[in-house]
Amino acid sequence: MGRTVPTFTMVVQQEMESWSKFRRGLRREDQDAFDDLFRAARLQLASSAYAARPIPFESIIMSMLIAQQRVIQELQRRLTVERPT
């Protein structure tokens, strides 16, 4: 059975490659941050595949935002635990 639609893992890979010039222009420390963001996209394969949006980059950005939001939540939690108001 031929696959017409690529898997989401392949989509993330292709998207990342299309940004390779952008990445090259970044400073080393920013490149690390860039790589982290794309890793975040790879963690949400199920939801991105299930949603199957026509513009996959939207799902990729949403995955990145979720990962960042999780970090914010965790940091907020730590702040309240360590320095309760």
Place this chain on the structure above:
Amino acid sequence: MSIIHFTGWLFDLYPSAHGLTVWLVDGEGRKRRVSVPYVPSFYMHVADKEARRVASIISSFPFRVTLNRTTQKEIYSNEEWNVLRVNVYDTLQFKKVVQRLERHFPHYVFFNSDVPVQQLYLYNTGLFPLAFGKYHLSEDNELLSWELEDTYDAMKYTTPELSTMTIQNRPDVVSPKFRKTYQIEIGYDGTTYSIENEEPAEVLHALNHHLQRCDPDIIFTEYGDAVLMPMLTRLALQEDVTLLLNRDTSVGYFTTNETSYFAYGKIVHKDGAFELAGRWHLDIENSFMMGEAGLDGVVEIARLAQLPLQHQSRSTIGTALSSMQLSWAIRNNYLIPAKKREPEDFKSAATLLLADRGGLIFQPKMGYHEQVAELDFVSMYPSIMVEHNVSPETVNCRCCTKEVAREIVPELQYTICGKREGIVPSTLRTVVQKRALYKKEKKRLKKLGDLQWVLFDHRQNALKWMLVTCFGYLGYKNARFGRIEAHESVNAYSRDAILQAKEIAEEHGYQFIHAIVDCMWLKKEGATEADYERLAREVSEATDIEISLEGIYNWILFPASKMDPHIPTANRYVGWYTNDEIKIRGIEVRRRDTPKFIKRMQGEMLQILGEAKNVAEVEALVPAALAKAKEYVALLRSGKADPLELVVRRHISQEADQYANRSASAEVTKALEEAGIHLAAGEMIEYIILDSTGKKKPQKAKPLALYSLEDGYDIEKYTEMTLKAVETLLLPFGYNVEKLEQVFGIIRTKKTRKTTNLPRKQHALFGV
């Protein structure tokens, strides 16, 4: 004229000049060859004008072929079609008639025309291999009628005592495929006879002597299809000796060519068949089912699928599934299209985007976890097909509108027929039910300590493979009754089911650790087995698919991806259940291409870590596991490791002259070719790495068949492979290859490889 009654089993059948030859066997081991008159037929959907052309063509055949008009049902429309039935009075010429007519009518569809004659006979009569009953014969050995005391889908059935013989090339480290000698070993009645002779004729006469003495019903071989049988028959021809391999010496052998084909992203090689008449030749190296479920499994599938046993043992599971469907079609007067002609529906881009996806995979949370439970949907895909009536002719059927359809497929909005049960669910239902009963029986007997449980385990395992593969065939282009929309529908139902399961689990406070299509790993502080059982019941009820608690783990490890140590990877894990059983997927110790040496080391490390009841205890055992790894590495680096344990196995993707690169596989394949052993793409090679860099020694690797101890092995390469396997288990505790080299005191002169970065402890995105 008196009639002879024979009580026994149907053993073998094949076409012959008078129709078919059938072999029967009784409880005393007596065999009887009987003849069966049989006129196979096929159908053409043609108008009267063409029918006249058909009549003029068949009149030129030197044997009898007749025509008549009849009606049969077409499966997709469920309409009665008026078709032309072509009856061939010589079973051996059936294929030729089909081919001739196909040449004259290239644009017409033929029905029932590409099914082997003996299978058509079984479908038409309802007989099947090893059917037990009373067979009535005429004085001149013609099968007149029968009364079966057996059904093809019977749960309990008897099988005759069959005599067996093994014929083997002499055992050696090197498999017979890679040797050029012809000493053979013959085993029967508990004795093994070694036959060695310079003269090939002497070997053949000795073989004939043993064949006559033992008169085996089954001949087991290893590589018999590819090597042994062709070699013996070639020698027999050359030496002018008549071999007694066939019980029926009036006919020849049934052979097919070897093939290489592309499946699931890799090249697969299959040896050609070498089948006998009146005996079964079973090549245990050329039978998937023999390897998975033994002779019990082969018999189970042959009966259920009504496939002659020798053919079944060599065919893929898809053949068995499709045979069940063909039989169902003939029983219900449906036409079997010769070549698939149901095209894919046109769909909008939006539907295609939604439809062309598989099951859902939730990436695991990396590292060691404790108190995790695994819940698996039982036979998810077949259950969906049976429960939701998913079949090529029921999805978007021509008879039901959205309003009257049985149901609408989630996400895709396809309709499912509410008027008839499809061919796929009808046939699968039997398999699903049978397997459930076999599993129950196996459990019951095992509890009683009855050794018969093994038989039922083999049978249920054989059926399991039918259920595992049935889904793929729904969308497979060579499947006769496959249609991509049915395939997509099953996927849509599966996604819906796993998401429902996730929602219910999370509702009850369980953490969703990992999920792959039909199984999921959950965690909840303090949850007991009873809690998980309750959850399983709730999910089963909501989804209509049974889900069962596979077990609870003391600890489970989801290792990092080999490509990027910061992200996890699906379907690779290892864990110990609370009942002291281990489950491993995808890591080195389970992989077929891992050298035995490394498998053994990782296995022993896992035994050590298996003592741990939680993650803290795993951490406490890390020094002990490291000490074990150090022993192995030291042995490896002393150069004294057993080279036979360092053998690497790979399937080759090309033939010797097609390789353009200088990879180890290319070198090994070429070296074998030069030694006179030709391998086709998809076949397996075994070799030992001598120098992976290709700079110090003339060869990167040497095939096992040509290896000698002085060749040594590539210490650095094997050290690297070994350390990688240690890293898989211990990376979560900070041991990557570089750290391991420090700990083990390994000094490398040159930095030749990339090191795996340790995952940052406080990772901005994932460590928190």
